[in-house]
Amino acid sequence: MRWDGQAIEVEQKDSLSGLAKLSNVVRSVQTPEFAGITFHEVLAKSALNHVSGASNAMPFAWTINPYRGCSHSCVYCFARPTHTYLELDAGKDFDNEIIVKINVAEVLAKELRTKRDRVPAVALGTNTDPYQRAEGRYRLMPGVIAALTQSQTPFSILTKGTLLRRDLPMLVEASTRVPVSIAMSIAIFDDDLQQSVEPGTPTAKARLATVTAVREAGLECSVFMMPVLPYLTDSRAHLDEALQQIKAAGATTVLYTALHLKPGTKEWFMLWLEREHPELVEKYRYMYYGRGAYAPKEYRIWLARKMQPLLRAHGLTRGVEDPTTGGVQAPARAWLAPPGGGNAPLPSIIAEELPPDSALRAIGTPTLF
Numbered sequence: 001m002r003w004d005g006q007a008i009e010v011e012q013k014d015s016l017s018g019l020a021k022l023s024n025v026v027r028s029v030q031t032p033e034f035a036g037i038t039f040h041e042v043l044a045k046s047a048l049n050h051v052s053g054a055s056n057a058m059p060f061a062w063t064i065n066p067y068r069g070c071s072h073s074c075v076y077c078f079a080r081p082t083h084t085y086l087e088l089d090a091g092k093d094f095d096n097e098i099i100v101k102i103n104v105a106e107v108l109a110k111e112l113r114t115k116r117d118r119v120p121a122v123a124l125g126t127n128t129d130p131y132q133r134a135e136g137r138y139r140l141m142p143g144v145i146a147a148l149t150q151s152q153t154p155f156s157i158l159t160k161g162t163l164l165r166r167d168l169p170m171l172v173e174a175s176t177r178v179p180v181s182i183a184m185s186i187a188i189f190d191d192d193l194q195q196s197v198e199p200g201t202p203t204a205k206a207r208l209a210t211v212t213a214v215r216e217a218g219l220e221c222s223v224f225m226m227p228v229l230p231y232l233t234d235s236r237a238h239l240d241e242a243l244q245q246i247k248a249a250g251a252t253t254v255l256y257t258a259l260h261l262k263p264g265t266k267e268w269f270m271l272w273l274e275r276e277h278p279e280l281v282e283k284y285r286y287m288y289y290g291r292g293a294y295a296p297k298e299y300r301i302w303l304a305r306k307m308q309p310l311l312r313a314h315g316l317t318r319g320v321e322d323p324t325t326g327g328v329q330a331p332a333r334a335w336l337a338p339p340g341g342g343n344a345p346l347p348s349i350i351a352e353e354l355p356p357d358s359a360l361r362a363i364g365t366p367t368l369f
Helices: 013-022 080-086 092-096 104-118 141-150 162-175 191-197 204-216 236-249 265-276 278-288 297-313 348-353 356-363
Strands: 025-029 038-042 048-052 060-064 097-101 122-124 155-159 180-185 222-228 254-258
Touching (some): 080 092, 092 097, 122 141, 141 348, 155 162, 162 180, 162 204, 162 348, 191 265, 204 236, 236 297, 254 297, 265 278
Parallel strands (some): 038 097, 060 122, 122 155, 155 180, 222 254
């Protein structure tokens, strides 16, 4: 769905100078529903991103990012530096200047027809969130899910967005044809802190309800407790309460890791910390400056020793990140292809959501007679 009548005609030289590098900007859109945010609609030349160095066994992975930039506005988001490639900043521009690949499903379907043998699986949400608020208007994910399912490409979704629930019937159908892994990212279980750190995201309660909805639909769902924020969300009380709620929601597994701060993200996070928690600034500088992007090894060991007994106490299992996709690794189990394999009729919702080109190929060449 496009936002007719909302196109803006201003030059926007500060942002469009970088966006002009793409040479495929259709228009820029503002709407009162998303105050302060500009959506730059582009025609993508490629949908699949090749990520090298995923693992020794599989030295690459494939991801899809229907959006670039994210209105979730998480101050710790590691994807922030990607905006600088377009001469946009990693701070406010990342939150407020969103690139929308309006043809991503059509391009993906074409790419999968030529690259299928080289694409063992695809991850969504490992960079920017595919279910951020704008997805409710642009509705890009149904076409993406349909294209992946038609080509029998396994995929994983990691999101903070409760909008995932819209596509649950489709994901259930897709799971009968390809392996599908779903994970919900819920890092902070203190409402005030969550709204300060992740001001554009749904509440933890709403995300937990989405986990429950996924499980009730018959699909597995992991929770990413990422990142754990030193001195803010690493107390035993916070972690214990978080795991209790995750267990009650029905999550399959839990993944956790300490905050890491890459250049570009580190500066933005520290501005937030100086404003909201100045008493912690020196502690964070000691931990993260001059030591690289990751929390010190000693801290990570300390966190693991705290988490392990809590996971056991709540009857939860630690999930494993899938090195081939960057998403959560599905539990070890045999997955049976549908009868008829790739020639089996597509489930109804999948067939309806196929991009036009793919839909024609799925039903055969039309005839006038």
